[in-house]
Structure formats: structure tokens, C-alpha cells
Amino acid sequence: MEDAVILYPSPAIGHLISMVELGKLILTHSPNLSIMILVTPPPYDAGSTAPYINHVSATTSSITFHNLPAVSLPPNNSPHHETLAFELLHLNNPNVLQAITSISETSTVRALIMDFFCYPGLSVAADFNLPAYFFFTSAACSLAAFLYTPVMHRTITKSFKDLDTNLDIPGVPPMPSADMPKPLLDRNDKAYEGFLNSSTHMPKSAGIIVNTFESLEPRAIKAISAGLCVPDEELTPPLYCIGPLVAANDQGDDGSSNECLTWLDLQPSRSVVFLCFGSMGLFSAEQLTEIAVGLERSGQRFVSADEVEKRVSELMDSQEGKSVRMQVSKMKASAEAAMSEGGSSRVALSKLVESWTRG
Structure with missing residues (x-):
């Protein structure tokens, strides 16, 4: 058997x-x-x-x-x-x-x-x-x-x-x-x-x-x-x-994900913030509005709106954010090494x- x-x-x-x-x-x-x-x-x-x-x-x-x-x-x-x-x-x-x-x-x-x-x-x-x-x-x-x-x-x-x-x-x-x-x-x-x-x-x-x-x-x-x-x-x-x-990335879709990936490919390297809430993430209309407004205010590509705006801007524009992104890059390399x-x-x-x- x-x-x-x-x-x-x-x-x-x-x-x-x-x-x-x-x-x-x-x-x-x-x-x-x-x-x-x-x-x-x-x-x-x-x-x-x-x-x-x-x-x-x-x-x-x-x-x-x-x-x-x-x-x-x-x-x-x-x-x-x-x-x-x-x-x-x-x-x-x-x-x-x-x-x-x-x-x-x-x-x-x-x-x-x-x-x-x-x-x-x-x-x-x-x-x-x-x-x-x-x-x-x-x-x-x-x-x-x-x-x-x-x-x-x-x-x-x-x-x-x-x-x-x-x-x-x-x-x-x-x-x-x-x-x-x-x-x-x-x-x-x-x-x-x-x-x-x-x-x-x-x-x-x-x-x-x-x-x-x-x-x-x-x-x-x-x-x-x-x-x-x-x-x-x-x-x-x-x-x-x-x-x-x-x-x-082989699970089949209705074409919308390909459109998203095409858009991502056109953006500068390391310039996009990805927000993920999980398959059971549920938000009220008010919460979604706050998140959307905060992202819009941040001026970045795409809790309170002010905090979302502050954190996204901090990650993408500040020296501290640059340090975080460098650390993430190092972790990416470590992850690849772990799986090799x-x-x-x-x-x-x-x-x-x-x-x-x-x-």
C-alpha cells in the first residue's frame, strides 16, 4: 500500500x-x-x-x-x-x-x-x-x-x-x-x-x-x-x-489579479505598501473609510486615519522607515537561505x- x-x-x-x-x-x-x-x-x-x-x-x-x-x-x-x-x-x-x-x-x-x-x-x-x-x-x-x-x-x-x-x-x-x-x-x-x-x-x-x-x-x-x-x-x-x-501563485483567478500584478510591475522598486487583513477580516464601513482616508492622505501608492497616514508615511519617507525596509530586505535574503x-x-x-x- x-x-x-x-x-x-x-x-x-x-x-x-x-x-x-x-x-x-x-x-x-x-x-x-x-x-x-x-x-x-x-x-x-x-x-x-x-x-x-x-x-x-x-x-x-x-x-x-x-x-x-x-x-x-x-x-x-x-x-x-x-x-x-x-x-x-x-x-x-x-x-x-x-x-x-x-x-x-x-x-x-x-x-x-x-x-x-x-x-x-x-x-x-x-x-x-x-x-x-x-x-x-x-x-x-x-x-x-x-x-x-x-x-x-x-x-x-x-x-x-x-x-x-x-x-x-x-x-x-x-x-x-x-x-x-x-x-x-x-x-x-x-x-x-x-x-x-x-x-x-x-x-x-x-x-x-x-x-x-x-x-x-x-x-x-x-x-x-x-x-x-x-x-x-x-x-x-x-x-x-x-x-x-x-x-x-497558481490558484486561478478571474483576471483581476493579473491586472493588479501588471500595475505593480510598473511601480518603482520597494515603493508599494501592502495591507492584508486575512480571510476573516471584517470591518465596519466607518473603519474602512478611516483606513482609506489615511492611505489617501499618506500620498503613497496604493486605528484612525491619522495613524494610518502617519505610519505609512513613516515607513516610506523617513530615515527610520528606510532602516526598517533595509531590515526587511535582509530578512528576505535570510528566508531564501532558509528554504534553499x-x-x-x-x-x-x-x-x-x-x-x-x-x-
């Missing part, structure tokens, strides 16, 4: 794309592997994933998608969509078990890789004696904060929103408590419970795959690897820094794949 790795993303399109790109990266090291991706119907309208899935299926034959049945959710009054995701993925375990059972009939499953929200899948992996990994697509400093959340939950009695202090998280500069992710601000919210549970389960995995590279975040990576971010009784699993992982043959990220990828295939 063929060797396979199962990838299990949460429902939103951004999570699916990240898992597909991880699958493609794995195939660059082990082209004979089969990548099986479990697709969970979303509990909210996040846009159709069908065109994207069809495109990947048509262009990458080693990646196969398995659609899981829809799950009925109980009523939920949390203001955070993450609560729905955690609830859905908890109820999804029987479907995941059935999918792995079916895949195992024709393939030798080597590993299960889940994203942050899919921690209930750890128990399913244990049923099959499969090594289970988490794929964390944010920065290592964010991972450090999440891994340290159970420690803070034990030692701090108030919600983060009620604290007026900086948080001392290993590997992370002092951070105001109000800067923690919104779902974590109120410890009485169901979303907080979901994030806490996931943070508690991550150290129990066979490893954590992170979309970063060693020279970008040495402080956070060192702290995590040294076990400083988990409770004393826990062991930190191996950390595999395989980034930067960037979606390939023998680079730190390629070595980490090799160690990850070899951990499945040994013996």
Missing part, C-alpha cells in the same frame, strides 16, 4: 490553503507520498472552497480531498466565531475516525497533521497509534504565548481584559495584556476555554510545525525549544520551523518527514 499523510485543517479557506501549501512542501521532499486532506463543512458562511479544491485537484494529483459529513451544532451565543469552530471540530471526531479508517484500507497512514483548532483529533490519532502533529501558521512568538497560556491561567485569577499590566511570556517582549487575541481576553467566554484546551493539548503531540524560520525569531524559538513556555510537568515536543510557507538546499527550514522538513518514515 502507498504511504500517506493526513492533513486536517479547520473549515475556513485560509486554514485549508495553508494545509494545501504544507502538503505541497512535503511533496517536494517526498514526492511518492500521498497527501490526504480532510475537508470539514464550515459552521458559518466563509465563502465557497469548491473552486479552490477543484483547482488543486486538477494541478496536484498527489493531493486528495476527503469531504466529511456536515455536523449539527447546538445554539451558541458567543461573539467569537472561533467558539463555533472549536465546537464543530469537537463533534467532528466520529467523522475523522471514519475517514481515517477508510483511508487506512488502501494506504499506510504515517501521520496526522492538524491545525490549532483541531486538537480533539489527538484522541482519534491515538486510537490508530498515529503520530499527531500541530501545524501552527502564525509566528513563533504567537506560539510561545499560546503554549504559555495554561501557565498564565493558573497564576493569574483575572481576565486579561481586566489586567492593567504587561505579560512576561518566555521568548516574547513584554506585552500589554490587552494585546492578547480577542477570544482570550475574557476567561469566562467559551472561546477562551477552546484556546486554553488547544494550548494544553499541543505539548501532548509528536511535534509542532511552525511557519517561520530560525533566523527570523531566534528568541521565541529558543524559549519554546528549551521548554520555558509549557507547565513544569509537561515536555515540549520537537519544533519544526519549515517556513516561510507562501501560497503559490541545506538551509534551516529544509533541514527541519527533512527531519519531520524522516520521523514518519523511520522503521
Whole structure:
């Protein structure tokens, strides 16, 4: 039977794309592997994933998608969509078990890789004696904060929103408590419970795959690897820094992106600021107006309008901004080195794949 790795993303399109790109990266090291991706119907309208899935299926034959049945959710009054995701993925375990059972009939499953929200899948992996990994697509400093959340939950009695202090998280500069992710601000919210549970389960995995590279975040990576971010009784699993992982520019479009790229090609080098809000970024009309006005005032090509204007102008026109752009250029070179043959990220990828295939 063929060797396979199962990838299990949460429902939103951004999570699916990240898992597909991880699958493609794995195939660059082990082209004979089969990548099986479990697709969970979303509990909210996040846009159709069908065109994207069809495109990947048509262009990458080693990646196969398995659609899981829809799950009925109980009523939920949390203001955070993450609560729905955690609830859905908890109820999804029987479907995941059935999918792995079916895949195992024709393939030798080597590993299960889940994203942050899919921690209930750890128990399913244990049923099959499969090594289970988490794929964390944010920065290592964010991972450090999440891994340290159970420690803070034990030692701090108030919600983060009620604290007026900086948080001392290993590997992370002092951070105001109000800067923690919104779902974590109120410890009485169901979303907080979901994030806490996931943070508690991550150290129990066979490893954590992170979309970063060693020279970008040495402080956070060192702290995590040294076990400083988990409770004393826990062991930190191996950390595999395989980034930067960037979606390939081959996903098909309606022509508008080509028009955008043509315009970008006509602009002077390093003269355009790119604002990105993520696939679930939602803004009121007032907020969008403020952002647009700030960009227009900055005079650059294309929070308050004044702050947007100030920060964009500072980045593009000031000596400090020039220094930042030079540092970004250095990081770009470091990223290319990490992803080159023998680079730190390629070595980490090799160690990850070899951990499945040994013996």
C-alpha cells in the first residue's frame, strides 16, 4: 500500500490553503507520498472552497480531498466565531475516525497533521497509534504565548481584559495584556476555554510545525525549544520551523489579479505598501473609510486615519522607515537561505518527514 499523510485543517479557506501549501512542501521532499486532506463543512458562511479544491485537484494529483459529513451544532451565543469552530471540530471526531479508517484500507497512514483548532483529533490519532502533529501558521512568538497560556491561567485569577499590566511570556517582549487575541481576553467566554484546551493539548503531540524560520525569531524559538513556555510537568515536543510557507501563485483567478500584478510591475522598486487583513477580516464601513482616508492622505501608492497616514508615511519617507525596509530586505535574503538546499527550514522538513518514515 502507498504511504500517506493526513492533513486536517479547520473549515475556513485560509486554514485549508495553508494545509494545501504544507502538503505541497512535503511533496517536494517526498514526492511518492500521498497527501490526504480532510475537508470539514464550515459552521458559518466563509465563502465557497469548491473552486479552490477543484483547482488543486486538477494541478496536484498527489493531493486528495476527503469531504466529511456536515455536523449539527447546538445554539451558541458567543461573539467569537472561533467558539463555533472549536465546537464543530469537537463533534467532528466520529467523522475523522471514519475517514481515517477508510483511508487506512488502501494506504499506510504515517501521520496526522492538524491545525490549532483541531486538537480533539489527538484522541482519534491515538486510537490508530498515529503520530499527531500541530501545524501552527502564525509566528513563533504567537506560539510561545499560546503554549504559555495554561501557565498564565493558573497564576493569574483575572481576565486579561481586566489586567492593567504587561505579560512576561518566555521568548516574547513584554506585552500589554490587552494585546492578547480577542477570544482570550475574557476567561469566562467559551472561546477562551477552546484556546486554553488547544494550548494544553499541543505539548501532548509528536511535534509542532511552525511557519517561520530560525533566523527570523531566534528568541521565541529558543524559549519554546528549551521548554520555558509549557507547565513544569509537561515536555515540549520537537519544533519544526519549515517556513516561510507562501501560497503559490497558481490558484486561478478571474483576471483581476493579473491586472493588479501588471500595475505593480510598473511601480518603482520597494515603493508599494501592502495591507492584508486575512480571510476573516471584517470591518465596519466607518473603519474602512478611516483606513482609506489615511492611505489617501499618506500620498503613497496604493486605528484612525491619522495613524494610518502617519505610519505609512513613516515607513516610506523617513530615515527610520528606510532602516526598517533595509531590515526587511535582509530578512528576505535570510528566508531564501532558509528554504534553499541545506538551509534551516529544509533541514527541519527533512527531519519531520524522516520521523514518519523511520522503521
